[in-house]
Amino acid sequence: MSRGGGFVVAQFVLMGAILLAVLVPPDWPPGGRELRWIAAALSAGAGIAICVAAGRVLGRGLTPFPQPVEGAPLAESGPYGVVRHPFYVGGLLLFVGWSLVARPVALALTVCLAILWGFKARLEERHLRRVYPTYDAYAGRVRRRFVPGVH
Numbered sequence: 001m002s003r004g005g006g007f008v009v010a011q012f013v014l015m016g017a018i019l020l021a022v023l024v025p026p027d028w029p030p031g032g033r034e035l036r037w038i039a040a041a042l043s044a045g046a047g048i049a050i051c052v053a054a055g056r057v058l059g060r061g062l063t064p065f066p067q068p069v070e071g072a073p074l075a076e077s078g079p080y081g082v083v084r085h086p087f088y089v090g091g092l093l094l095f096v097g098w099s100l101v102a103r104p105v106a107l108a109l110t111v112c113l114a115i116l117w118g119f120k121a122r123l124e125e126r127h128l129r130r131v132y133p134t135y136d137a138y139a140g141r142v143r144r145r146f147v148p149g150v151h
Contacts, residue, residue, distance in 0.1 A: 044097025
């Protein structure tokens with residue numbers, strides 16, 4: 001089974017493009033700037049908090065690859081007790097926040113990143129099922145990949 005290096009390269013290229021999209025016209029319309037900045041701060045702040053919490057639970061198991069780090073325990077607590085891929089959720093909230101202060105093209109690229117991470121999560125779960133015999137039971141308890149209550 002593939003280690004998933006293509007996903008890693010693609011995600012970092014997209015993340016770089018999202019950050020650089022601030023240079024690509026058109027800009028957001030001038031109306032609602034303050035509201036957009038407030039929404040951006042809330043989204044980015046929530047994203048950072050989720051990523052920090054997920055990173056603490058993963059510890060040495062944190063990797064950009066969909067294949068788990070050898071010997072790392074299965075993360076099931078904290079944000080991993082709510083959704084199976086909270087790091088992706090936090091990253092998307094962070095990039096949505098950035099997009100709201102950057103340009104519309106950044107938001108379009110963030111949607112592309114969300115799609116990529118959806119496919120990457122499926123590959124990751126195949127690896128997790130192979131490595132952790134208890135993964136199916138965990139996935140039965142934590143039924144949502146990304147958003148609680150959304151099928």
